[in-house]
Amino acid sequence: MNRMMTLVAFLQAQNCSNLPGSWRHPSTMLDFTTPEYYQRIARTLEDGKIQLAFFDDRLALPDLYTGHHAEAIGAGVRAVKMDPSTILMAMGMATQKLGLGTTYSTTYYEPYHVARVFATMDLMLKGRVAWNIVTSLNSAEALNFGQASHMEHDARYDRADEFMEVVMGHWNTWEDDALILDKAGQFADPAKVHRLDHVGANFKSRGPFSVPRSPQGHPVLIQAGQSGRGQAFAAHWAELVFVIYHNLEAGKQQYAAFKNAVAAAGRDPSQVHIAPACYVIVGGSEDEAQAKRAIIEESARPVDALVLISEVLNYDFGAKGYDEPFSDEELAGFSWHGFRERVVQFSGKKNPTVRDFVEVSGRGTIAEHMVFCGTPKSVADQMEEWFVAPACDGFVLAATHMPGSYEDAVRLVVPELQRRGLFQREYRGNTLRENLGLDIPRATDWHQKRKAAQ
Numbered sequence: 001m002n003r004m005m006t007l008v009a010f011l012q013a014q015n016c017s018n019l020p021g022s023w024r025h026p027s028t029m030l031d032f033t034t035p036e037y038y039q040r041i042a043r044t045l046e047d048g049k050i051q052l053a054f055f056d057d058r059l060a061l062p063d064l065y066t067g068h069h070a071e072a073i074g075a076g077v078r079a080v081k082m083d084p085s086t087i088l089m090a091m092g093m094a095t096q097k098l099g100l101g102t103t104y105s106t107t108y109y110e111p112y113h114v115a116r117v118f119a120t121m122d123l124m125l126k127g128r129v130a131w132n133i134v135t136s137l138n139s140a141e142a143l144n145f146g147q148a149s150h151m152e153h154d155a156r157y158d159r160a161d162e163f164m165e166v167v168m169g170h171w172n173t174w175e176d177d178a179l180i181l182d183k184a185g186q187f188a189d190p191a192k193v194h195r196l197d198h199v200g201a202n203f204k205s206r207g208p209f210s211v212p213r214s215p216q217g218h219p220v221l222i223q224a225g226q227s228g229r230g231q232a233f234a235a236h237w238a239e240l241v242f243v244i245y246h247n248l249e250a251g252k253q254q255y256a257a258f259k260n261a262v263a264a265a266g267r268d269p270s271q272v273h274i275a276p277a278c279y280v281i282v283g284g285s286e287d288e289a290q291a292k293r294a295i296i297e298e299s300a301r302p303v304d305a306l307v308l309i310s311e312v313l314n315y316d317f318g319a320k321g322y323d324e325p326f327s328d329e330e331l332a333g334f335s336w337h338g339f340r341e342r343v344v345q346f347s348g349k350k351n352p353t354v355r356d357f358v359e360v361s362g363r364g365t366i367a368e369h370m371v372f373c374g375t376p377k378s379v380a381d382q383m384e385e386w387f388v389a390p391a392c393d394g395f396v397l398a399a400t401h402m403p404g405s406y407e408d409a410v411r412l413v414v415p416e417l418q419r420r421g422l423f424q425r426e427y428r429g430n431t432l433r434e435n436l437g438l439d440i441p442r443a444t445d446w447h448q449k450r451k452a453a454q
């Protein structure tokens with residue numbers, strides 16, 4: 001079979017997409033606190049045979065800029081944040097095949113809890129669930145969870161590695177054929193239910209885990225770290241990797257380097273899909289697409305960028321002069337290393353300023369991600385170029401307005417990609433793993449690997 005694109009819809013359980021101005025767009029619907037809003041999007045995505053809808057998440061409002069929430073609330077910059085796992089279930093009830101993923105933090109949650117929530121969702125949604133593993137980004141999240149400060153970057157990943165050992169251990173507690181369901185005999189085979197008994201530097205978790213396996217074994221694992229430490233983590237654990245690539249050339253190099261890192265970690269690179277985030281703006285003619293783009297660009301305000309950069313770097317950008325360079329010490333403390341490194345590289349400055357961070361990152365505007373703008377044909381040309389380069393295995397489609405962005409992608413771009421044989425015309429199976437072309441893992445393989453490693 002031809003290599004097929006993986007298409008992922010980037011969703012937020014909030015008042016805007018990851019583009020803050022999207023809530024101000026004239027055709028955005030504002031019923032984001034209702035299940036209908038999310039179910040409408042889910043049905044559209046399933047019509048388009050999109051493999052996965054995925055929610056990002058943060059465990060705090062973005063209130064680092066100016067040290068108060070007034071700016072974020074007033075401007076509606078991610079001013080609402082609901083728990084995405086609950087919304088995922090509402091979307092799952094309105095669809096049959098669409099994969100559904102969400103973000104949960106390894107820094108602020110407990111592994112047993114996360115393992116149980118995701119295993120249960122994966123059963124209720126019949127093997128369609130994915131988990132985006134994040135280590136979280138800022139002190140506002142720490143303060144919401146009773147901690148004085150956010151944990152240091154590499155220590156967060158060390159904790160995340162151990163978190164994964166616990167979650168995977170619990171998910172592999174029940175062998176695939178452990179359930180017997182013989183009313184006259186045994187319910188399940190005790191020899192096929194393995195207690196974890198984990199004791200480590202960060203966690204103790206005994207088990208046995210109380211949720212049997214799902215039709216896809218366990219949820220698909222997503223990760224998006226781009227620092228050296230983040231990539232090492234992703235190469236070891238992730239099956240779907242979200243990235244931000246600055247341009248096609250950088251994308252080609254980083255894609256090849258990451259696939260090599262996966263192979264070096266002893267895994268099959270074809271079982272790990274890489275998908276950069278992008279915006280798609282499509283119209284019946286080039287002029288129409290450009291007119292749509294102008295409306296989207298007009299919806300951005302300068303405060304959007306400052307609020308969102310402060311949030312992810314864990315630093316108040318309002319406390320610094322716009323053209324004042326950051327010191328080495330300040331830069332070292334920034335939370336999202338991959339973000340910082342991109343700005344250093346593409347500004348060409350060892351000590352960039354606030355302006356450099358705003359302009360190079362494009363955060364808070366559509367310039368943050370690649371923008372594929374034009375007619376269905378020219379948008380498909382651009383996506384095809386990235387895909388065959390290869391600089392990716394698919395794309396994370398971010399929304400400029402809701403639900404119109406997803407509707408445009410599904411009604412206008414998907415048919416053109418299908419016509420070219422680049423995207424599936426039908427779902428390949430019922431589970432997310434089948435639809436991503438990922439192997440279904442067996443619990444016994446996990447136990448054998450662990451024994452061999454001991």
Ligand SMILES: Cc1cc2nc3c(=O)[nH]c(=O)nc-3n(C[C@H](O)[C@H](O)[C@H](O)COP(=O)(O)O)c2cc1C
Pocket residue numbers: 055056057058103132133134135136137153223224225226227228229230231242243244277335336337338339396
């Ligand atoms: C497409 C995409 C989605 C992301 N979603 C989230 C998210 O929902 N929550 C979060 O805390 N971080 C999110 N991140 C940030 C990463 O998970 C990660 O924290 C960040 O890349 C910092 O890691 P690094 O220092 O290894 O680069 C996302 C990144 C990308 C590229």
